Amino acid sequence: MDLMSIQNFSVDQRVSDVSLTLQQGEVLGLIGPNGAGKSTLLNAIAGLLDSSGEIELSGQNINQLSRAERARKVALQPQFVESVWALSVHDIVSMGRLPWGDSDQKIIQRVMQQANIQGFAQRHVNELSGGERARVWLARVLANQPRVLLVDEPVANLDIHYQQEVMQILVDYANEGHTVIIAIHDLSLAARYCDRLCLLHQGKQIKTGKVEAVLKSQVLSPVFNVDVYVDLQNSPPVVLAQ
């Protein structure tokens, strides 16, 4: 059975008629130009926006779940996060347990290890570098242990080392039997780390499928309005504007 199935999903004028099915262990990349509706789609799947259509989670309609149950199963890491207060890294990661109402130290310690942040667990998050902070935000959603993890632009503003590290953490999480949906601008990274891609343009689903099927010059060029160079045989794969 599919882990999550999204049918005829629309969010007022911004996203229309999107249908997706997601399997356990899968990383799905949402790609498309700025304003294509990637963030809107993620926010709506997380239940933050009014939407029409149907979402089923392991065969159950998601609207039948309470807000807390839904939050335990589907977690969102928004593109921009900031801590207002100078909270410690450990406290931020513990917040991932808020939907569960516990502070399971075993899970918290494990995800801090996965995100490689246990070295500065007691530091204030506001003192960390951008790359360190990105991993702290990620550990926060991982601590929630959602079945479906939604991540909005996790590698924007990161150097190439941290980009790799963050993407690998997400792939590892999917491999534990979860599903990860990532909105991502970097098409080369999408080619390398995602199992399938969904190309959005002006709120519409242009093409969904295996990486090779979506990342084709003739598919991407009209959408991005620029000639796109694609070499998926290269290691790592390369997708760039010409």
Added chain:
Amino acid sequence: MSLLSVTLASLSFGTIDLNAFTGLMDWFAESDSREALIVGEIRLPRTLLALIVGAAMGLSGAALQGLFRNPLVDPGLIGTSQGAALGAALVFYFNLFSSLGALATPVAGLIGAAITLFLLMGLSGSMARPAIIIMAGLAISSLASALLAVVLNFAPNPYAMQELVFWMLGSVSNRGLDNLAILLPAFVLGSVVIYRQRRLLLGLSLGDQVADSMGLEVVKRGRYIVLGTALLVGSSVAIAGNIGFVGLVIPHLIRPLVKYRPDRLLVPSALAGATVVCLADILVRLLPPERELKLGVLTALVGAPFFVWLIWKERQRWI
């Protein structure tokens, strides 16, 4: 511990020297010794009011700062206290809600506080940047003050006006124990309502998008915090007038001690607020008695420079 010693000190200090403990015991034994009368009828109400009002102000400051994610929020700075004062003043003059008897003023205070808080939320929007909240608060505070000025302007006689002005300056003196019958339930109810939403305050540290995605129902639960704060501020202001800046200063001092956790800030802020206001009231009593310095004036004298310092320290964040 410090709360207890301050309470004892508050019962002991005054123009007349006496043994507070004997006085209290006599009062409980319903003896009518001089000690019993002074401690039981004058100092005990004053002390208890100072403690509760202080706790209410410290707690509502901590709750509002967490809700609006802004360390510069204080019931007195964003118009909540003015709204409560306006509500209470209208009751004085126009005898509104007369069927409620002694409850009329606190209820009107609560309604005034709630209206200003909901106005603030509407005006600043849910995703508001910190500076917007302060500006919106200033606008609402100005509006409430203007309406209050209208009420003062049309005071039926100079005595009524003087009474209203003195009450607004903020004080816990010359108030009977019967006030507690209103203040205490409002305080307990408001505190419980706020304390139950402490997880929302923690979640909001990362913004309302994150809090909402964690299933914390920001809008609905945020309203509970507003209502709880309105209960605390409305009842306190209706009875003791405006004891300003406690809600600003106390959470700020406590925050580093609780590792900046907005959920763990609530109870310590209430305790510290109670201690500080009670101490301030002792100080007021130790000053020359001819022209008593009002408690609210003292807290403002200390708190306002603190506010200036806070802006100075935090200004980098606003640019």
